[in-house]
Structure formats: structure tokens, C-alpha cells
Amino acid sequence: MNLSSRRGLLAGIALVALATPAAAQSASSAADAVAAPAASPSVTNGLETIVVTARRRTENLERTPISITAVTATQLEARGITSVNRIQDFTPNLTFSNSPTNSGVASNAAIYIRGIGQNDFAPSVEPGVGIYLDGVYIGTPVGSVFDLIDVERVEVLRGPQGTLFGRNTIGGAVSVSTIQPNDKFAFKADVKYGTDNRINGRAFVNVPINDQLFFKLTAGIFSQDGYVDAPFQGSHGDKLGNQDTKTVRGAIRWAPSSSFDATLAADYTHDRSNGSPGVVTGINQDEAGSLATLNNALAVGNPALCFAPANAGNSACYNNRIVSKTTNYGTDPDFSRIKAWSTTLTMKWDIAPNTQIKSITAYRRTDGHFAKDFDGSNVNLQYLEDFYRQKQFSQELQLTGKALDNKFDYVAGLYYFKEKGFDINPVTFNILKEQSGGYFNYDSWAGFAQGTYHFSDKLSLTAGLRYTKDNKDFLPDQFYISTIGAPILSIPPGTRIVPFQHYKNNADKWTPMANLSYQFTNALMGYVTFSQGFKGGGFTQRLTDPATSLPSFKPETVTSYEGGFKFSGLDNRLRVNAAGYYMFYNDVQLLVADSSRIGPFYTNAGRAHISGFEFETEFAPGGGWRVNASAGMTDARFVHLDASVQGLNLDSKFVLVSKWSLSGSIEKDFDLNTLGTLTPRADWSYRSGYFTNVNGINDPMLYQPGYSIVNLSLRWRAEDKRYSVTLGMDNATDKKFRTFGNYQPAFGFYTEAFDRGRQIYVQAGVSF
Numbered sequence: 001m002n003l004s005s006r007r008g009l010l011a012g013i014a015l016v017a018l019a020t021p022a023a024a025q026s027a028s029s030a031a032d033a034v035a036a037p038a039a040s041p042s043v044t045n046g047l048e049t050i051v052v053t054a055r056r057r058t059e060n061l062e063r064t065p066i067s068i069t070a071v072t073a074t075q076l077e078a079r080g081i082t083s084v085n086r087i088q089d090f091t092p093n094l095t096f097s098n099s100p101t102n103s104g105v106a107s108n109a110a111i112y113i114r115g116i117g118q119n120d121f122a123p124s125v126e127p128g129v130g131i132y133l134d135g136v137y138i139g140t141p142v143g144s145v146f147d148l149i150d151v152e153r154v155e156v157l158r159g160p161q162g163t164l165f166g167r168n169t170i171g172g173a174v175s176v177s178t179i180q181p182n183d184k185f186a187f188k189a190d191v192k193y194g195t196d197n198r199i200n201g202r203a204f205v206n207v208p209i210n211d212q213l214f215f216k217l218t219a220g221i222f223s224q225d226g227y228v229d230a231p232f233q234g235s236h237g238d239k240l241g242n243q244d245t246k247t248v249r250g251a252i253r254w255a256p257s258s259s260f261d262a263t264l265a266a267d268y269t270h271d272r273s274n275g276s277p278g279v280v281t282g283i284n285q286d287e288a289g290s291l292a293t294l295n296n297a298l299a300v301g302n303p304a305l306c307f308a309p310a311n312a313g314n315s316a317c318y319n320n321r322i323v324s325k326t327t328n329y330g331t332d333p334d335f336s337r338i339k340a341w342s343t344t345l346t347m348k349w350d351i352a353p354n355t356q357i358k359s360i361t362a363y364r365r366t367d368g369h370f371a372k373d374f375d376g377s378n379v380n381l382q383y384l385e386d387f388y389r390q391k392q393f394s395q396e397l398q399l400t401g402k403a404l405d406n407k408f409d410y411v412a413g414l415y416y417f418k419e420k421g422f423d424i425n426p427v428t429f430n431i432l433k434e435q436s437g438g439y440f441n442y443d444s445w446a447g448f449a450q451g452t453y454h455f456s457d458k459l460s461l462t463a464g465l466r467y468t469k470d471n472k473d474f475l476p477d478q479f480y481i482s483t484i485g486a487p488i489l490s491i492p493p494g495t496r497i498v499p500f501q502h503y504k505n506n507a508d509k510w511t512p513m514a515n516l517s518y519q520f521t522n523a524l525m526g527y528v529t530f531s532q533g534f535k536g537g538g539f540t541q542r543l544t545d546p547a548t549s550l551p552s553f554k555p556e557t558v559t560s561y562e563g564g565f566k567f568s569g570l571d572n573r574l575r576v577n578a579a580g581y582y583m584f585y586n587d588v589q590l591l592v593a594d595s596s597r598i599g600p601f602y603t604n605a606g607r608a609h610i611s612g613f614e615f616e617t618e619f620a621p622g623g624g625w626r627v628n629a630s631a632g633m634t635d636a637r638f639v640h641l642d643a644s645v646q647g648l649n650l651d652s653k654f655v656l657v658s659k660w661s662l663s664g665s666i667e668k669d670f671d672l673n674t675l676g677t678l679t680p681r682a683d684w685s686y687r688s689g690y691f692t693n694v695n696g697i698n699d700p701m702l703y704q705p706g707y708s709i710v711n712l713s714l715r716w717r718a719e720d721k722r723y724s725v726t727l728g729m730d731n732a733t734d735k736k737f738r739t740f741g742n743y744q745p746a747f748g749f750y751t752e753a754f755d756r757g758r759q760i761y762v763q764a765g766v767s768f
Contacts, residue, residue, distance in 0.1 A: 046572040046620045048072060052155050053177070055450070055462075056164050056411045057400055062568040065462075065517035065527035067158040067579035067614055069094075069630075073151050073179075078667065079683060080713055080728050080763070082192070082200060082222075084154065084176065085109070085145050089685045089709065090663045091156050092614040092632025095656050096174070098145045099740050100276035100753065101694050102542065103386050103425075104372030106243075106336035107271055109144035113158050114581065115610045115636035115657045116171030116558065119694050120591055123390060123423050123440045124474060124539040125602055130161070130169040133176050134265065136344055136362040137166035139419045140390045143269060143338045143366055147247060150179045150204045150218040158614065159560045159581060160533025162511030163450050163464035166394065167417055170533035170558050180263060181206060181214035181253035187768055190724075194761025198224040212256050219248045227756045228277040229327040232378070233334060240328055241277030241756065246270050259350040266343040275334025278740070280322050280376035282701055282750040315378060318749075322377040325736070325754060330373030332383045340366040355401035366390045374751060382747060383428040386437075392419040404453075412449040418442070424477065425542065432483045434497065436542050438476035444536075445469045450513070462515040469508040470536040476500065476550050478543055497543050503550045509534040509557070523569040533558040535589070540601040553604050556587045564614075573620045580613040588638075591695050592645055605648065606641040610634065624669030624679075632661040647697035653690070655698075658706070660688040676718045683711040692741030692752065701750055702741035709735060726763040734758035 050061040050070045061070050069091045081087070088096040099110035101120045110119035111129040118128040121141045131138045138144055148154075154176050161169035185207060192200040199221070206216040226239030233240075251265035285307050306317035313321055322329040342364035349357045368388035375381035398413040425437040450464030478497040483490055511534050517527035540551040564579030590605040612633040619627045636654045667681035688706040691698045713728035740753040 046570075047568075047575055047618050047626075048074060049572070050153070052153070054155055054157055054175070055452075056398060057409065062566045062575065062577075063519075063525065065460075065515055065525065065564075065566075066529065067562060067564055067577075067581070069156040069158075069616065070153055072153045076148065076151065076154070078679075078681065078715075079665070080711070080726065080730070080761075081148065082202070083145065083147055084174070087154055087156065087174075088661075089683065089711075090628070090630060090665070092616065092630045092661050092663075093158060093612060093634050094156055094632075094661070095658070097656060097739055099656075099694065100278060100372070101740075102742065103384055104275050104278075104334055104336055104370040105142060105338075105368065105386070105388075106273035106276050106370065107143050107145045107338055109141040110656065111141075111171075111174060112654075112657055113156070113172030114583065114612060115608075115634045115654050116583075116585065117656075118589075119656060121388075122541055123419075123421065124438075124541040125589065125591075126168045126535055126538065128168070128171045128535060130165055130167065130173045131176075132165065132173060134178055134344060135175075135346070135360050135396070136342075136364070137168075137394060137417065138364065139167075139392045139417070140366050142368050142388060142390070143271065143340045146269065147200075147220055147222050147245060148176075149202050149220045149247070150216065150249065152177045152179045158579070159529075159562055159583075160511070160531050160558045162531060162533040163448055163466045163513050164411065166396065166415055167444055167446075167468070168535050170535040170556065178249070178251075179204070179206070179216065181216040181251050183208045183211070183214060188765070189767075190763055190765030192761050192763040194224075194728075195759040196225040196227060196756070198759070198761060200763075212254060214253045214255070215251070217248075217250045221246050226274055226277065228279060230274070230330065230334065231327070232329060232331045233274070240275045240334055241753075242274050244272045260348070262345065262347045264343070264345050266341070268341040269339070271336065271338040273336040275336055275370070275372060276740075277328075277753050277756075278334075278372065278374075278376070278751050279324055279326070279328050279753070280749055281325060281752045282323060283318070283320060284743075284748045284750075285319075318375070318377055318379045318381060322375075325752075328373075328376050329378065330376045331378045332371070332373040332380070334372055336368070336370040338366065338368045338370075340364070352401075354403075354406070356399075358396075358398040358400070360394070360396045360398075362392075362394050364392050375747075375749060376751065379430065380428065381430050381749075385426045387422070387424040387426075389421040389423075390419060391421050392417065394418070407454045408451060409454075410449070410451040413447070415444075415446040415448065417444040422477075423541065426481070427544075432491065433481040434479065434544065435481060436478050436497070436544070438474055438478065438541055440475075441473040443471050458519040460517050460519075462513075462517070464513045466511050467508070468511065468534060470506060472505040472536065472538065474503050474505070474539045474541070474550065476503070476539075476541065476543075495546075497545075498547045498550050503539060503552065505537045505539060505552050505554075507536050507555045509555065524565065524567045526565040527563070529560070529562040531560045531562070533560070538589070538602065542601070551601060553589055553602050554587055556585070556589045556604070558586070559584045573622070575616075575618040577617070578613065578615045581611065583610040585610055585636075590645075590648075592647065592697070603645060604642065605645050606638060608636060608638050608654075610636045624671070625666070626668075627664075627666050629664040630662065634659055634661075652698050655691045655693055658687040658690045660686070660706075662686040674719055676716055679715045679717070681713045681715065685709050692738045694740070694742055695744060697743070699741075699743050699750075702738070702743060702752065704738040707735050707737045708733070722766060722768050724763075724765045726761075726765075728761050728763070730759045730761070731755065731757055 085096040095112040097110040157173045189203040202220045204218045222245040224243045226242035228240040247269040249267035253263040306319045344362040371385040400411045420441040422439045423437045446468045448466035452462040511532045513531035515529045537554040560583045562581040567576040585608040587604040616630040663685040665683040670678045686708045693702040710732045715726040717724045742751045
């Protein structure tokens with residue numbers, strides 16, 4: 001798509017917004033949805049009313065002038081979704097992958113929105129998309145592919161959120177809101193059993209202790225056998241890709257008056273997995289200088305002999321005998337152990353009519369120990385291990401209110417974020433052993449303000465500004481432990497790879513936004529938005545070659561232009577939302593690799609332009625039918641690359657990013673009178689092709705062609721809605737698509753992970 005056509009994309013969105021009022025008026029004179037009470041979708045009331053807090057105040061989704069996908073607990077339950085990464089199935093221009101990156105971590109959130117994101121958990125680089133749980137920014141992607149238990153709604157905000165959200169929301173934000181303790185007794189539990197001994201158990205209870213004190217408790221157990229054979233893993237299990245997670249969350253809320261409210265929440269999660277489901281899918285025997293070739297030379301004297309038919313089963317050779325999509329032949333233990341806990345105190349004061357102060361104080365700690373036999377064989381080419389700890393503290397103060405005869409809505413506040421910890425990486429190659437990684441100590445300060453002035457009931461202007469100051473300190477603890485192949489490589493043990501000293505990477509940035517919206521009719525709203533986002537710089541922590549100082553990279557920035565419309569009509573039976581955007585992406589932070597380095601490194605690769613659109617619609621025509629559809633297009637192109645970047649050119653594609661993401665679903669309620677309701681449902685999603693290599697290079701061996709996923713379910717609910725049973729089939733066509741890929745020229749082998757494939761389950765639930 002050239003520049004003129006991209007500009008035309010935004011113009012087209014604007015024309016649609018201007019052209020639709022007449023159609024909207026003829027279609028319906030629907031009442032203002034803001035005043036409508038929330039309700040579950042049914043034949044009588046049409047679509048479920050969705051309330052969001054994307055702008056730090058409660059608003060109806062259809063009156064919020066930004067590109068946002070919001071899904072409620074009712075909708076998640078209808079889709080059979082219990083893990084947060086599954087929201088990518090129906091959210092346009094979202095990639096939410098569980099990627100092991102360059103390690104053995106089994107739970108690592110790799111999130112991209114509109115082509116911008118991050119797939120590495122290393123604390124020396126920040127996520128490109130922020131994850132928020134009840135308003136608290138989660139600073140690490142480790143353990144962030146969490147299971148959903150007491151969720152009220154999930155909001156996916158697209159584009160830079162540089163004004164109101166905590167940190168690093170340059171590509172967008174995923175905000176998860178849980179059910180808060182309240183004055184109604186409630187209990188809900190369900191059990192799911194399925195493929196590979198999948199056992200999921202969830203329970204939630206809300207108890208009003210008295211008229212001022214309310215308590216809730218949730219707990220979940222999620223387990224499933226692995227699906228990649230690992231016959232030489234011994235006591236660590238014979239299959240990789242399993243799940244073994246236990247989680248508990250509690251909260252107590254005190255509301256002594258109508259003007260004050262305080263909620264103290266805490267949670268704990270323990271994940272014990274055998275390891276990520278990686279396999280070796282290919283070996284480049286011609287890669288000059290690869291460790292695979294070097295190992296073969298040590299084993300039989302002539303690397304070419306290892307690929308001769310006579311040596312196909314030679315255990316001394318690193319050759320095609322270990323290539324497989326279903327079996328990992330590694331002999332060193334793969335495992336992933338993660339413990340995380342947090343506590344949050346949220347207080348709200350109504351200090352005057354239409355004026356509120358809110359305080360969010362939070363602490364979170366994540367500990368991990370994970371390892372990966374990366375070469376997937378017995379010849380010990382590369383074994384990676386991580387000892388990981390991240391501790392974070394955040395404090396946010398918000399002042400929200402109305403002024404000027406309620407014509408002006410405002411929010412202002414202060415934000416502080418502190419995180420520290422370590423990621424120590426012992427790495428064993430066939431010729432040497434070293435320690436990589438180090439200790440980090442970061443803090444970030446911010447002040448922000450945003451206001452919306454309503455010129456009339458139809459026209460509103462919003463403007464916001466945020467100042468962010470990041471201070472980063474990294475202490476690399478990297479040295480050679482031993483050299484195994486002394487005749488080839490001899491380095492004294494204890495030799496530092498990079499000087500043992502503190503390195504700084506500080507930055508500050510003003511990020512503005514402006515939004516103009518117009519309510520053409522009660523059913524149709526159009527808007528245009530200008531916004532900027534900023535993500536701080538960082539360091540390359542995985543080094544093998546000696547360096548005089550720790551390599552660093554500078555911040556990246558995004559300037560975004562967006563236009564869109566939102567329509568809700570036919571007595572709240574039809575909802576259509578669309579947006580088009582164009583973004584200037586500067587100083588792109590990219591994980592790259594070349595043949596002169598053993599480890600991957602980060603750099604500011606250059607500049608890119610990203611354009612595209614999102615389209616979402618929901619329709620409840622009556623008779624128990626409900627239909628959803630969505631489409632997203634992301635056209636991400638490099639327009640300039642730094643001369644030092646190898647393996648990329650201006651035609652290179654962004655990794656893990658599909659140009660097209662499509663989805664559709666249909667369900668129908670059949671009323672069985674006193675026997676309850678029977679609801680068959682079908683969900684379909686499609687993603688166009690993408691590259692999976694975490695190191696950015698477009699390797700044809702690591703290309704995943706476009707594919708479709710079909711999920712089917714049949715749900716029965718009792719007449720009083722208290723009991724339900726669901727029979728479901730996920731990935732009904734058994735598509736084994738790639739979820740992760742890795743190739744580094746210094747090693748010469750390909751590592752990939754694939755989806756589990758078709759899964760069948762039955763789930764029974766009770767609620768009252």
C-alpha cells in the first residue's frame with residue numbers, strides 16, 4: 001500500500017462516518033445506550049451492554065471514541081475461553097502468543113497490537129504492549145499468560161496509550177478487570193475435562209460480611225499432559241508442553257459510606273511445567289562456523305560424514321536423526337518453575353459532588369527458574385538456564401471530576417513505578433560455559449492530565465498530555481566459567497565478558513494526544529485521534545563475545561493518526577465499530593542476530609510506517625440468534641534500516657504479525673421450556689501468514705502460512721441458569737500451526753513450537 005492509498009484509507013473511514021447518519025436514522029431511533037442497564041444477551045433485549053473504563057471513567061463502549069475491543073465474562077464463557085491469550089481469536093490486529101523466546105520459560109506473554117509489541121521476557125527490554133490487572137501495570141511478561149477465573153471484562157485498547165496508562169503502552173494495552181467484592185452473595189464453580197487429561201477446576205465465592213464489609217475468594221487448578229515426546233528427560237517428565245498451574249485470589253472491600261471505598265486484594269500463582277514444547281525441525285549443515293558443524297568435526301573428523309546415509313543413526317553426530325515435529329531428543333532437563341504473588345490496595349474518595357480521588361498502591365513479585373536443552377539432542381551444543389526474579393512497586397493517584405456545568409470531564413494524576421531484580425543465565429555450549437545476564441534497578445515517574453470539553457450534546461474535544469521520566473540501571477554479571485574444547489578455545493575461567501559495572505540508560509518524553517468526536521445521531525458517533533507513544537531504551541543482556549561496555553539502545557516512539565465510527569441501532573440488536581490508522585514508528589527496537597555473534601542482540605533497527613484498519617460487528621436478529629464478525633489489517637513496512645542491521649531489508653516483514661486477522665461466530669438458543677436452553681455455537685478465525693523467528697530475520701523455514709481455526713460447542717443451561725454443561729471441540733480441523741521459531745546463524749539448527757491441535761472437552765458448572 002503506497003502513501004496515497006494509506007491516506008485514502010483514513011479519508012474513507014471519515015467519509016463512511018459522514019455518510020452513515022441517514023442510514024442510521026432510517027434503521028433505528030434507538031435510545032441512548034448509556035442509560036441502559038447491563039444485561040446478558042437474550043432474545044428480548046438484544047446485545048449485551050458493555051461498560052468500559054478505557055479513559056479512567058465509566059463509559060458505554062459505543063460512546064468511547066477510541067478503537068477498543070471489550071469482552072465480558074458472559075461472552076468469554078460462551079466462547080469457552082479460560083486463558084487470556086485466547087482473546088487473539090476474535091480481536092482484530094492482536095497477536096497474543098505464549099512464546100518461550102530464547103529460553104525455556106513456559107508462560108511468557110508475547111503481545112503485538114497493530115504490529116507493535118515484544119516477544120522477549122528479558123528485563124533489559126520493556127514490553128511493547130502493557131498488561132493491566134485491575135488498573136495495575138504488570139511489568140514482566142513472565143507468568144502473564146494467566147488463567148481467567150473471576151473476570152468481569154477484558155479490554156484491548158489499540159494504538160499508543162501515552163497519556164492515561166502507566167508505562168510502555170506504545171502499541172496498546174490489554175486491561176483485565178475482575179469482579180469486585182459486593183453486597184450480593186454469589187457462588188460459581190466449574191470443572192472441565194478434556195484431551196490429554198486436561199483438568200480445569202475454578203471456583204468463585206462472594207460473601208457480604210455486613211453492610212460495610214464484603215469479601216470474595218477465587219481459586220483455580222489447571223493441568224494437562226504435554227504433547228511433545230521427550231523420551232530422555234527422565235524424572236522431569238516424558239512430555240513437554242504440559243500445564244500444571246494453581247492460583248488463588250482474594251479481596252476484601254470496606255465501604256463505610258457512599259463517599260469512601262477501599263479494597264485490599266492479593267493473589268498467588270504457582271506454575272510447574274515440564275518445559276516449553278520446542279523441537280528441532282531442521283539443520284543447516286552448510287552454515288559456516290556453526291557449532292553444529294564444529295561438533296560434528298570433533299565427533300567424526302569430517303562434518304560431511306555425519307549427513308551421509310551410513311551415519312543417519314550415529315549418536316556422535318548432530319544430524320537429521322533428531323529432527324522431528326513431535327519429539328524432543330534432548331537429554332538435559334527442560335523445566336519451567338514460576339511463582340508470582342501480588343497485593344493491591346485501591347481507595348476511592350468522593351471529595352465533592354462529581355469529584356473523586358483514587359489511589360492504587362501495588363506490589364508484585366515473580367520468581368522463575370527455567371531451562372531448555374536448546375539443541376534437542378545428546379551432543380550438548382547449547383543448554384540455557386535462567387534464574388529470574390522481578391519485584392515491582394507502583395503508586396498511582398488520580399483526580400477525576402466534572403466542571404463548567406458538567407461540560408468538562410477531566411482526569412489528572414501522578415504515577416510512580418519501581419522494579420528491580422535479576423535474570424542470571426548460565427549457558428553451556430559444546431566448547432565453553434559462561435554466565436550471562438545481570439541485575440536491574442529501574443524507576444519511572446510520570447504526571448498526566450486529560451480533559452474532554454463537550455461543546456454540545458454532539459461535539460466533544462479531548463486533549464491530554466503526559467510527562468514520563470525513566471531511570472534505568474543495569475549491572476551485568478557475565479563471565480566465562482570454563483572452556484570445554486581447550487585445543488580450539490582457551491579462555492581463563494572468570495574472564496569478564498563485559499566489565500562488572502553499572503550502566504545507565506535514562507530518558508524522558510512528553511506524549512500528547514487529541515481527539516475530536518461527533519455524535520451524529522443517537523446511534524452513530526464518529527471520531528478522529530492524534531496520539532503519541534514512548535517506550536524507554538534498554539540493554540542487550542545476552543552476550544557471548546567480549547565487549548568493552550554493555551551494548552544499549554535508545555527509546556522508540558510512535559506517532560499515530562486514527563479515524564473511526566461506532567454505530568448501535570435496531571433496538572440495540574446491531575453494533576458496528578470501525579477504525580483506520582496510520583502510524584510513524586521511529587527507532588524500532590529489534591532483536592536481531594548475525595553470523596559474527598553467538599547470542600542475539602538488540603538494536604534500533606530504523607523506521608517503519610504501519611497502516612491498517614479494524615472492523616467489528618455484532619448482530620442479534622431475534623429468535624435466539626447471535627452473530628459476530630471482525631476483520632483487521634496491519635500493513636507494517638520498514639522505510640529505513642540502519643546499515644549495521646544484517647539479514648533484513650526494506651521488504652522484510654515484522655515477525656509474529658499477520659497482515660490479515662478475521663473472525664466470525666454464530667450461535668442459536670433453543671428453548672426447551674422446563675428442560676432449559678440448548679445453544680450450539682461455532683467460532684471461526686483466520687490469520688494470514690507470518691514469520692515466527694524471534695530474532696527478526698525472515699527465514700523461509702520459519703514461515704507459518706495462513707490458516708483457519710474452527711471451534712465448536714454445544715451448551716445446555718438449566719431453566720433457572722444455575723446449572724450448565726458444555727461439550728466442546730477446539731481446533732476442530734486439527735491445524736498444527738507454528739507458535740514459535742528460532743534460528744541463529746552461529747548455531748545452524750532450527751527450533752520451533754507448534755499448537756497442540758484438536759482438543760475435545762466437557763465442562764460442567766454451577767452458579768447461584
